[in-house]
Amino acid sequence: MMAKINLQINGKKQTVDVDPNTPMLWVLRDHLNLVGTKYGCGIAQCGACTIHLGDVAVRSCQLPVSAVGDQAITTIEGLSVNGDHPVQQAWLEHDVAQCGYCQAGQIMNASALLKRTANPDDKEIESAMNGNICRCATYMRIKAAIKSAAQS
Amino acid sequence: MTQVKRTINRRAFLKVSALASGGMMLSFSWLAGCKPSTEETSRLPKEWFELSSYVKIGDNGVVTLMSPNPEFGQNVKTSLPMMLAEELDIDWKDVIVEQADFFPERFERQFTGGSLAMQMAWKPLRTAGATVRHMLIGAAAQAWQVPASEITTKSGVLYHKASGKEAGYGAMASQAAGLPVPEEVPLKKVSDFKIIGNSKKNVEGLNIVTGKPLFTLDYKREGMQIAMVAHPPAFGLKVKSVEDSAAKAMPGIKDVFIIKTLADDYERNGFDTTTFTEMVVVVGNTTWEVLNAKKALKVAWEKIADTTVVIAGRGGKQSVTIPAGLESTETHQTAMAEMAKKPGKVLRQDGDPKGAFKKAAKVIERTYSAPFLAHNAMEPVNCFAHVTAENAEIVGPIQAPEFIMQALSARLGMPREKIQIKLTRMGGGFGQRAYGHHLVEAATISQKLNAPVKLVYTREDDMTYGIYRPTYTATYKAALDDQNNLIAYQVKAGGIPESPLGFAQNRFPAGAVDNYLAEEWELNSNITIGAFRAPRSNFLGGAEQSFLDEVAELAGKDPIAFRLELLDRAKTKPVGEQNDYDPERYAGVLKLVRDKSNWEKGNSGAHRGVSAYFCHNTYVAEVVDLSMRENKPIVEKVFAAVDCGVVVNPDAATNMGEGGIIDGIGNALYGEMTFRGGVPQKKNFDTYRMIRHSEAPKAIEIHFVKSEADPTGLGEPLFPPIFGALANALYKATGKREYTQPFLQGNQPLV
Structure with a gap:
């Protein structure tokens, strides 16, 4: 098999x-x-x-x-060679992580979102990211980081 | 050079242990695959000198600081070394941080919990940093033949102004390591801080966003086997027998067997909480193969009899009965309602509550309840162990390594000094990882296999294992006189299997009311419980603050003004001497949140609720602004005012606070574990509802009181009051008071 x-x-x-x-x-x-x-x-x-x-x-x-x-x-x-993808950079800029365990999944989902929607609004971010649980609840910073990455 | 006689310091952790000539090769991480980058390598010195357990200085001036406490997202790995760096007087850019192994002879208090890390480390870590700085000054004084008092430091450089001499710490490190450790060193004034109070980014930030192996679940070792367990599907059941021939025949499977982790007569300590001491273990090559074989097991379970274990915990040594039976939420609720009617054990009484209620103009009584909660840390329970005849090496997510040493030593038949625990970053803890049953399980499996093994729980294994937040209920009663003054206040609280009140009978509003009564009761259970973010307070904060809101309304008073009136009473004419809070600091956060939220002028159409709570040594007040859309609450904004003394790492503190608030909203609205026939009714995130992106507040503002008081913690204190502020805002929105958590019951999962 x-x-x-x-x-x-x-x-x-x-x-x-x-x-x-x-x-x-x-x-x-x-x-x-x-x-x-x-x-x-x-x-x-x-x-x-x-x-x-x-x-x-x-x-x-x-x-x-x-x-x-x-x-x-x-x-x-x-996703990048040295962590220099705009989404990773935005995550660092906003110092998003607490425990960090879910963040790779959050970043992969966010980077796919930005590929299809360059400038997502709050609703689009929330609906695209709703399947990614952050038990530490860093949701405020995840949203802020996605917006920053969209601008860069 | 004058040789000064070496003195023995009373603090073992400050002892200079050794010169590290060629020995102390720095590893950025002991985890496989986490090799230093070229840039990092170029920073590495040729030689390291160890000046204390916490500080290694390289010949090129780069400094390694050891972070003693286990990290699970509260950012201690950044903020604790900030304390060392501040007093050492170095630039943060020259710092490399390493996670210390569990090594109680070298590090103080390697425990993360109780929001105590900042508070407990504040003096020892700053002292450790200052001590090394003084040894470097001593070395320069000897080398330059000048008085030590004339030497100053700045950013890792030693200066002697009169002679114009200067040297980097790296140049003096070798000599300094040979000097005696000073007994007493002065510490900086708060106003002189350069690092503390200035936000520093998470030292693991880049490793996290690039997916480096930071967690135990990522750990690998040559020849390592994967182990999974089948534990009983219900509380009150145990393993009877296992039919394992199908599982054993599956590809990649090495063995199936039953383990027993704690002997029946083993005397447990307070953290040896172990739901199931016997489990079926499947061992194989890969996770997927072991997962499939686990499904092919046919295990017969049988009911447990009443079982007595000896626990030497907080209340001294006692025999505890784990009752037989298959419990359910319905029977729990009936039993709790009956207990709530009976008199409880009196914890505190002031004045004559009975008499006061008799002559009261108005009396109000309300009952609040909350369910069991599962921690649901994102990294499921897991642990690596390699036990040989000689020693045991354990790598695991554990908040309290010292508390599991006794069980490990007893189970492995090995003295503590032969058991090494390496601390990894944890994918969340929330109290659950203070209980190290998984370390004992992994070690037991490895010892039997005589091979390195990684034990992995599935999400279902994790969620149904127990060690939950207990279920609680509390009945509050208040009396007002005809002037609407609070003249009597009573609380009677209990839970399964623990009362929430044990520590809280001296909390506000005790001390602010002449006639006061606090009573508690407990009902035994075989469902295991443990610490959960702000233990006990996580229920009391919401219940008490919801009740006070209703009392203020009955008195026709603004809820903040009502609380401030009571706090003023507690300050000017306190009742009793055991009150555990400072009414001035308590009032301070209420006033700050009132001003920042523009409370008195109201907010454009939002439904507002307020609460304030003091627990884990930090004062917090919170205001929630709600709107309703399609009959669903939307949290528009949360304002928090926090008094935790000095804020060591402000942006990280804000992050922690935001997390506590959102976690609280999630648990208040959705958090719930129920039981039927002993079986936990939620096993994964399809039914156990966690708060998600779209349900987080639209905005959060956290304001810290400016203070020079010694710091206290933030992991827990912002969590309890949000339950109350949210309930009070929901009342404004719906006209209905919330008495039962979760507030939104029966909601379907979103995805």
Whole structure:
């Protein structure tokens, strides 16, 4: 039941030998040592595991590795080389994080939002980000950071 | 050079331990894959000198400061080193911060909880910084043959004005490390602070936004196995047997077995809360494989009998019975309502409450209740352990490492000095991670396997494990005379399995009213409980402040003016001597929030509620502005006024305050765990409702009282009062008082 699957992750070709039903979350974390993508709920309710499939934010805990096909995957580790993506910079500027556990998922979702909506208003931000729980409740700063990133 | 005789300092942590010739290689993080960048590497000195447990100075002047306390988002890893850096007199840009391992011989109080980090570290850490600075001055005095009193420091440089000599700390570090540690050192005045009081960004900011492996769940080790547990699905059940042949045959699975973490006769300490001492364990290569095998287990459960354990906790050693039975929320509520009718245990009585109620012009009585709550930290419970015949290495998310050492040592049959706990950043704690059962579980599994292992709970395992915030109820009663003066006040509170009142009988309005009575009661349960952000206060703050709002209304008084009147009474003619608050500081935050929110002039159409509460040594007053849209409350704005003494890291303090407020709104509106037949009825975020982006306030303003008083904490104090301010604002919006949490029951999840 194992299968060799070719993936393109953060601009790099990778081959993994896994059960094709394995969610991308665990392929990234256990097989490719990309642990920036976090496990929070396993049922697509918290957003901690958000990655980009092409340009779209998806919950990697619900994405079987066999369903990826030839679409490019971007994780938090591949969003920028040195943390200089405008969303990451805005996160630093607003000193958003408390515990930090959910922030990779927040950033991946926010950066996908800004790709499709360059200047989102409050409502658009809230509705796009509503699936990402921050238990420390840094929501004020997340919103402020998204607005800053949209301006840069 | 004169050699001064080495003296032994009374404080072990200030002892100069060693010169670090070539030894102290700096690691930015011990976590795999977190290698220093080129820029960071270029900053590294050739040699480090350890001048105290907390301070290492490189020959090039770069300084490593050790952060002693476990970090779970309250930003101690930044603000504690700020205290060291201030007195050491160095530039913040020259500082590298490292997380200290659990090492009680070297570091004081490696515990994070109770909003005590700032308060407890304030003198020791500043003293540690000042001590090293004085040793550097001593070294320069010897080298330059000048009196130490003539040497000054600025930004990591030593100066002797008269001779024009100067040297960086790095140049004097080697010599300073050999000098005796001074017994007493003067500390800076608040007005001279350069770092404290000026916002510094989170030292882990870049690592967080780039997804570096910072958490235990990210930890890896060569040969490491993944372990998951199946714990009983209900409180009141235990493992009977397991049919594991299907699970064992699945790919990647190494073993299935049952562990027992605490022996039946093990004498527990107050933090050894362990819901299930026996669990089924599945071990394998990868998380996904182990998850699937766990689902294939067929476990038979059986009911527990009444079980007695010995706990040496806060109240001394006592036998505690864990009762048999499969409990449910409905039976809890009936039992609590019955207890609330009976007299409780009197905790404090002033005057003659009974007599006062008899002659009162108006009497009001209200009952408030709140459910069990799950912590739901975003990083589920997990722990790495590698136990060999010689020693144990544990890496885990733990707020209170010292409290789990006893259980680890007893379970592993190993003396404490052979057990090493490394502290990782935690993906949230909220009190839950003060209880280290997961460390004992991981260590037990590793010892059995004789291999490194990472124990991982699923979200469901985490949410249904227990250690919840207890369920509480409180009945308040107040009497007014014909002039609308408060002449009597009573509170009777209880909970399952703990009363919320134990610490709070001397809180406001005790001291402000002649006739006062506080009583409590408790009902036993097998549902485990533990600290949850602002324990007990997280219920009392909301209940009491909702009640006072209603009393003010009955008296025909403005709710802030009413509270200020009572606080004035507590200041000028206090009742009793045990009152635990300073009425002037209490009134100070109320006045500040009144002015900042423009309370007296009102706000354009918003429904407003106010509350104030003092807990964890910090005074807070809050105003909530609400609007209603489609019958749903929208929190437009929250104003908070806070008196926590000196604010060490203002922007981080504001962040913490915002989090406490939003977390409070979320729990007040949605937070709830219920039970049926012992089974927790919510297992994941599809049913356990957490506050989300769209429900956060549209704006929050936090104002700190300018103060030179020693700092107190912020992790908890902004949380309890928001329940009251929100309830009081909801009343203005709907005309209905809120007595039962969560205020919005039965709401469906949003996603």
